[in-house]
Amino acid sequence: MTTPVSPLAPASIPELPPIEGVRIATAAAGIKYKGRTDLLVMVLDAQTTVAGVFTTSKCPSAPVDFCRESLKGGTARALVVNSGNANAFTGRRGRETTALTAEAAAAALDCGTDAIFLASTGVIGEPLDAGRFSDLLAGLTDAAREDGWREAAEAIMTTDTYPKLTTRKVTLGGATVTINGIAKGAGMIAPDMATMLSFVATDAAIAAPALQAMLAKGVGPSFNSVTVDSDTSTSDTLLLFATGRAAARGCPTISDAKDPAAADFRAALDDLLLDLARQVARDGEGARKEIQVTVEGATSDAAAKRIALSIANSPLVKTAVAGEDANWGRVVMAVGKAGEEADRDRLAIHFGDIRVAVDGERDPAYSEAAASAVMQRPEIPIRVELGLGTGRWTVYSCDLTKEYVAINGDYRS
Amino acid sequence: MTTPVSPLAPASIPELPPIEGVRIATAAAGIKYKGRTDLLVMVLDAQTTVAGVFTTSKCPSAPVDFCRESLKGGTARALVVNSGNANAFTGRRGRETTALTAEAAAAALDCGTDAIFLASTGVIGEPLDAGRFSDLLAGLTDAAREDGWREAAEAIMTTDTYPKLTTRKVTLGGATVTINGIAKGAGMIAPDMATMLSFVATDAAIAAPALQAMLAKGVGPSFNSVTVDSDTSTSDTLLLFATGRAAARGCPTISDAKDPAAADFRAALDDLLLDLARQVARDGEGARKEIQVTVEGATSDAAAKRIALSIANSPLVKTAVAGEDANWGRVVMAVGKAGEEADRDRLAIHFGDIRVAVDGERDPAYSEAAASAVMQRPEIPIRVELGLGTGRWTVYSCDLTKEYVAINGDYRS
Numbered sequence: 001m002t003t004p005v006s007p008l009a010p011a012s013i014p015e016l017p018p019i020e021g022v023r024i025a026t027a028a029a030g031i032k033y034k035g036r037t038d039l040l041v042m043v044l045d046a047q048t049t050v051a052g053v054f055t056t057s058k059c060p061s062a063p064v065d066f067c068r069e070s071l072k073g074g075t076a077r078a079l080v081v082n083s084g085n086a087n088a089f090t091g092r093r094g095r096e097t098t099a100l101t102a103e104a105a106a107a108a109l110d111c112g113t114d115a116i117f118l119a120s121t122g123v124i125g126e127p128l129d130a131g132r133f134s135d136l137l138a139g140l141t142d143a144a145r146e147d148g149w150r151e152a153a154e155a156i157m158t159t160d161t162y163p164k165l166t167t168r169k170v171t172l173g174g175a176t177v178t179i180n181g182i183a184k185g186a187g188m189i190a191p192d193m194a195t196m197l198s199f200v201a202t203d204a205a206i207a208a209p210a211l212q213a214m215l216a217k218g219v220g221p222s223f224n225s226v227t228v229d230s231d232t233s234t235s236d237t238l239l240l241f242a243t244g245r246a247a248a249r250g251c252p253t254i255s256d257a258k259d260p261a262a263a264d265f266r267a268a269l270d271d272l273l274l275d276l277a278r279q280v281a282r283d284g285e286g287a288r289k290e291i292q293v294t295v296e297g298a299t300s301d302a303a304a305k306r307i308a309l310s311i312a313n314s315p316l317v318k319t320a321v322a323g324e325d326a327n328w329g330r331v332v333m334a335v336g337k338a339g340e341e342a343d344r345d346r347l348a349i350h351f352g353d354i355r356v357a358v359d360g361e362r363d364p365a366y367s368e369a370a371a372s373a374v375m376q377r378p379e380i381p382i383r384v385e386l387g388l389g390t391g392r393w394t395v396y397s398c399d400l401t402k403e404y405v406a407i408n409g410d411y412r413s
Numbered sequence: 414m415t416t417p418v419s420p421l422a423p424a425s426i427p428e429l430p431p432i433e434g435v436r437i438a439t440a441a442a443g444i445k446y447k448g449r450t451d452l453l454v455m456v457l458d459a460q461t462t463v464a465g466v467f468t469t470s471k472c473p474s475a476p477v478d479f480c481r482e483s484l485k486g487g488t489a490r491a492l493v494v495n496s497g498n499a500n501a502f503t504g505r506r507g508r509e510t511t512a513l514t515a516e517a518a519a520a521a522l523d524c525g526t527d528a529i530f531l532a533s534t535g536v537i538g539e540p541l542d543a544g545r546f547s548d549l550l551a552g553l554t555d556a557a558r559e560d561g562w563r564e565a566a567e568a569i570m571t572t573d574t575y576p577k578l579t580t581r582k583v584t585l586g587g588a589t590v591t592i593n594g595i596a597k598g599a600g601m602i603a604p605d606m607a608t609m610l611s612f613v614a615t616d617a618a619i620a621a622p623a624l625q626a627m628l629a630k631g632v633g634p635s636f637n638s639v640t641v642d643s644d645t646s647t648s649d650t651l652l653l654f655a656t657g658r659a660a661a662r663g664c665p666t667i668s669d670a671k672d673p674a675a676a677d678f679r680a681a682l683d684d685l686l687l688d689l690a691r692q693v694a695r696d697g698e699g700a701r702k703e704i705q706v707t708v709e710g711a712t713s714d715a716a717a718k719r720i721a722l723s724i725a726n727s728p729l730v731k732t733a734v735a736g737e738d739a740n741w742g743r744v745v746m747a748v749g750k751a752g753e754e755a756d757r758d759r760l761a762i763h764f765g766d767i768r769v770a771v772d773g774e775r776d777p778a779y780s781e782a783a784a785s786a787v788m789q790r791p792e793i794p795i796r797v798e799l800g801l802g803t804g805r806w807t808v809y810s811c812d813l814t815k816e817y818v819a820i821n822g823d824y825r826s
């Protein structure tokens with residue numbers, strides 16, 4: 001099945017600069033797909049630090065288990081990713097596959113397997129034969145070069161309709177450093193955590209604990225605030241690598257995430273994570289509109305987030321957006337079901353800049369025509385004011401269309 | 414928009430016997446729909462006791478607030494239901510509408526407004542003008558007759574494709590009593606509670622507190638275990654009336670829900686509630702298949718229910734069922750995201766009588782053809798064994814089809 005490119009895809013795919021200390025190679029290993037790449041190897045300089053966040057699923061994939069172990073060492077030499085098969089719910093054979101893959105990569109780079117990171121994405125429950133690609137790894141680590149970020153983003157796609165890449169440059173201690181990121185994900189996307197694959201690298205020098213703290217904070221309003229279908233993957237993995245190569249250009253090593261010298265870096269990282277996360281929502285399976293749900297005036301940020309997710313995950317809200325229907329009654333429904341404190345008679349709801357409801361009733365000045373004009377846009381901001389406190393959160397989602405059903409009713413066959 | 418009748422509709426709509434002490438009238442008040450009835454009045458004999466359960470929404474409709482007040486009295490003289498408008502999120506005007514409606518009904522029956530029960534279903538946020546039907550109530554209470562249960566079920570339909578009725582006869586203290594029930598609901602259906610409208614009546618004599626205890630227990634495995642789309646309505650109302658007329662035929666008055674004499678009655682009531690609840694799931698918007706999710710071996714019944722709901726609400730599981738795809742990997746995903754204890758390597762999953770996964774891997778004897786044969790049935794039993802304890806629960810749902818999106822993307826217009 002060929003799915004047309006999401007109408008929410010960026011007008012052009014950005015070109016990413018190299019990151020010193022990161023080399024990339026891809027291959028077509030024929031794991032499931034024909035005529036395209038499905039294997040990514042990212043080779044990292046010695047001394048590269050790493051941070052990671054993973055799915056909260058109680059049934060995580062074998063590569064997620066593997067990465068959680070490797071992360072304890074805090075350093076990385078290579079990342080190996082395949083698409084087409086998630087190596088999830090594959091039991092003992094799944095663990096054998098991760099071990100074999102890591103051993104092949106470690107042998108090629110003469111390092112320990114605990115410096116290898118793995119990710120797999122695709123169908124669940126099918127055995128993944130490491131023999132299909134482990135003998136390619138030595139050649140790929142040799143062939144890897146500093147450019148190739150777009151090829152990397154393409155090799156990890158599954159039902160994605162466009163590759164997801166972004167980059168930032170920022171000054172850190174007087175030196176310019178770069179952050180590159182790629183992501184994949186289009187369905188089975190929900191918090192927590194980071195329900196897709198994403199790999200981010202920088203040439204900044206940041207100790208692993210500081211890197212982990214920055215990442216854990218950065219995913220809150222970005223990858224952990226994106227939902228396509230409320231379904232949490234078994235495989236969600238976000239890894240952040242810091243090669244430290246910018247140290248040679250005078251960039252200081254950051255050992256505390258709260259170091260004021262790194263404030264701009266953190267802001268750039270947060271911005272990059274949000275950019276990638278929104279790209280995932282905008283490529284939600286069958287999506288034609290991005291939904292931006294902001295809840296304000298809640299009793300806490302956590303309450304605001306829970307209500308925002310209730311709205312963003314509601315099939316009735318999502319189908320209304322697909323139908324360009326400013327059906328704010330369904331927003332009220334979703335506020336009510338979230339289980340958080342809400343006072344029906346204080347609620348106000350905006351679609352874009354149009355206030356459709358206030359004080360528990362339809363806005364006296366409500367204009368169906370004005371609301372409908374908002375609903376025809378590609379981005380639909382829905383804002384709910386609860387009037388109870390100062391809690392606030394924004395969640396990103398997409399509409400629910402017949403194409404979502406078509407894509408997922410016919411995925412395996 | 415005309416929606417074809419669900420393929421899961423009963424082969425024939427049952428004829429319901431009269432319930433002594435219950436008289437029914439319907440009318441076409443033109444509230445929203447043209448050329449059909451949209452107003453139901455059920456007149457109840459004096460001494461009728463009543464129990465009720467309602468939506469857990471924090472933004473309930475005006476009639477739900479009204480019923481909660483009336484329920485404190487424990488007795489009922491009339492039920493007034495309209496379809497086409499939910500009178501939800503209608504603020505002060507919504508409360509005026511419930512007050513006016515109740516006053517008109519109470520005047521016609523010469524009773525207090527606290528013996529009147531109200532329900533409204535349909536679009537949210539539109540003011541409901543009581544003047545459209547309040548002047549019809551006196552005539553309707555006069556015209557009401559003991560049959561007319563099918564007309565009652567039809568008058569309360571919204572996007573339902575068939576009227577939902579069922580009946581049971583059971584012996585209580587040597588006398589035969591009857592229980593009749595009707596329900597409506599097809600979308601915005603999720604626990605808790607009883608996320609639709611349903612009205613049940615019996616001629617048994619049961620004190621209000623005992624009736625409430627029986628109802629509260631009966632909805633657990635029935636209406637509170639049904640989900641169409643995870644969206645909880647603002648208006649869900651289930652009322653159970655007991656006219657006590659069977660007392661004249663020697664039926665004892667039950668004052669304790671645990672009275673052994675009422676054991677058969679309770680069983681019949683529970684069975685009737687499950688029947689109605691499943692009829693709601695089987696008329697889920699766009700549904701072509703009923704999904705019966707049973708989780709066994711959980712650490713508690715509550716954990717089993719939460720995991721079963723996670724599976725039954727998963728868009729990816731529901732679209733797989735729509736596509737007749739035995740995609741058990743998505744079931745693993747939904748187990749994993751539920752947040753309850755689960756051991757990936759002990760899981761077993763059955764579709765019908767076909768075990769597709771065991772011990773955390775695809776069943777060695779797995780046959781795609783055998784699993785596919787199950788998926789072509791109209792009812793799809795999915796059974797998950799966790800192997801951790803004795804907790805068990807069953808949840809009823811339906812598949813997610815393009816028709817659901819079509820129905821809900823074009824509901825208001």
